[in-house]
Amino acid sequence: MHLRISVQNFIIGENGIMINDQFLKSGLYMTPRRSATHSLVRLLGHWQETNSRTPLWRQLAQALRLLILDGRLPLESRLPGEREFATVLGVSRTTIASALAQLREEGYLQSRHGSGSWVMLPEGRREIPTRMSAPQALDLSTAALSAGAEIHQAYSHALTMLPEYLHHTGYDQHGLMVLREAIAHRYCTRGLPTTADEIMLVNGALSGLALVLRAMTGPGDRVVVENPTYPLAIAAIQGASCRPVGLSLPAQGWDTDGLAATIAQTAPRLAWLMPDFHNPTGRCMDHATRQIVADLFARTRTTLVVDETMVDLWYNAPPPPPLAAFNADAPVITIGSAGKSFWGGLRLGWVRASARTLASLIQARDTLDLGSPLLEQLAALWLLENSDNLLPARRAMLAQRRDMCAALMQDYFPAWRFTQPEGGLSFWVELPEMLATQFAARAESVGIHLGTGTRFGLAGAFERNLRLPFTLPDETLRNAFELLQPLWQTLSGQQNTHRLRKII
Structure with a gap:
């Protein structure tokens, strides 16, 4: 046949x-999506080192590789043509061709004659490529901790509890009643009266945000976010075909007047804020500001999504009550998670909202999943029930690492500026020049991946910043700084030399 x-x-x-x-x-x-040329140029930032001995094509390849590894260049997105790319960057077409050829050889691009080049990852690997002495790549871009002994205890206890639930189907988009009651009790003790019917379990905080976006927004809707903010939240908003609208953060606190003006001028569908140890700055919204924000959203009837992922990670004092407690008329949806409080591998979060709102979310969830895994729910229940014994030790350990990281930065990088974070897992570092992309590209050559500030901003902003987590052991962090220090000295020295030549 x-x-x-x-x-x-x-x-x-x-x-x-x-x-x-x-x-x-x-x-x-x-x-494949085509990356807009001028948008790509903004994402590249200040990639070019004027006085470097590194060939220009290699510098460009390093900068593009960082965008791919950071996820800012989506997989399967298509790059601009060589001629157009060369024109907007102001370099020769040969430079573009050589950079793209290097990335193709490393497995980060695939090309076909007449169809251009599109982004991919090397076959069977996700680690950072190393070309020098580092035996293993070190990720200084992820602010998270490995699992402690309590995680094994939690899952062991969950296994003993599992048999009594096996006669059910296991499909429950609302979540276990006993866990929802435990989460509701935590909100009550923090000053926000809550019932189990106002809690819905989801597969992590980011999953909760994606669900809210699916249920409450449409293509082209505006969503207000802090600038800088968590990069995966930006990705989730853009993935829902919405447009993130940045609310710039002042040197301290939040710009409530700017927030009011942004809502009035852009009529957003909703806003997404992190008042509890904001990622990446680590700042915490005070009582007075929470009252102003809650009253603003009650008055405008704009939905506010509050991310409380970091709420348990305070070092000086616990945060104020949840923002939803400051005005009962404000349409606030609160998202929490066990990921940062206990372990990222425990993919479990929750949404706290009115029963009516949760009904809409459950209806929208039908097209995503049929509920959260039962074993994870039982493990999270044990962790929450024992949190008063577990979290103080975790906070003490992280506070010690925070202080050590601050001391090491002062020793190795005295020109860097930063504020001691009130909570969270990282420092928001300000560099003396717009060198984040160049420094990160050099760090990659010794097997260290840095989180450039441009990952956390809209349209390539924050080229002067790095987000530096303090979650690694002191010795590991010291070894990393020893590798990074000469790279930074060489880079900053080149910038100083270049400025002197311009003055002369």
């Missing part, structure tokens, strides 16, 4: 693959 195919029914896709035209019309085929 022979299969006959009519060529007339097929077209050639952007990646060179022959596609049935009916399949294309069905909407199931997704052509």
Whole structure:
């Protein structure tokens, strides 16, 4: 039996693959997204080192590789053509071609003649490539801790509890009643009266945000976010085809007048804020500001999504009551998580909202999943029940690491400026020059991945900043700084030399 195919029914896709035209019309085929040229230039930031001995094409390859590894260049997105790219960057086409060739050789790009180049990751690997002496890549871009002994205890206890739930189907989009009651009790003790019917369990805080976006927004809707903010929240908002609108953070606190003006001028569908040890700055919103913010959202009837991921990680004093407690008329949805408080591998979070709002979220959830894993819920229950014994030791350990990290930065990088964070897991560092991208590119060459400030801003902002976590053991952090110090001295020295030449 022979299969006959009519060529007339097929077209050639952007990646060179022959596609049935009916399949294309069905909407199931997704052509690679093309990265807007000027947007890509903004993301690249200050990638070019004027006085460096490193060839320009290699500098560009390093900067593009960072964007790919950070997730700011989405997989399968297509890069601009060489001629257009060279024009906007002000470099030769040969420089562009050499940089792209290097990335293709490393497995970060795939190209096809006439179709351009699109982003990918090397086959079977996600670690940072190393080319010098570092035996293993070190990630200084992720602010998270490894699991402690209590995680094994929690899962062991969960296994003993599991049999009594096995006669159920396991499908429950609302979540276990006993865990929802425990979470509701925590809100009550923090000053926000809550019932179990106002709690819904989800698969992490980011999953909760994605669910809210799916249920409450549409393509083109505006969502107000702090600038800087958590990069995956930006990705979730953009992934929902919404437009993030930045609210710039002042040197201290929050700009409530700016927030009011932004809501009035842009009419956002909702806002997403992190008042409890904001990521990446570590600051905490005080009582007075929470009252102003809650009253503003009650008055405008704009939905406010509050992320409390870091709420348990305070070092000087616990935060004020939840923002939703300051005005009962404010349409506030609160999202919490066990990831930062206990362990990131425990993919469990929750949404606190009115029963009516939760009903809408459950309806929207039908197209995502059928509930959170039962074993994780039981493990989280044990951790919450024992949190008064577990969290003080965790906070004490992190406070010690925070203080040690601050002392090491003062010793190794005295030109860096930072404020001691009130909570959270990282420092928001200000560099003396716009050198974050260049420094991160150099750090990669010794097997260290840094979180540039541009990851946390809109449209490539915060080129002068780094987010530096203090979650690693002191000796590991010291060794990393010893590798980074000469790279920083060389880079900052080149900048000083360049400025002197311009003056002369």
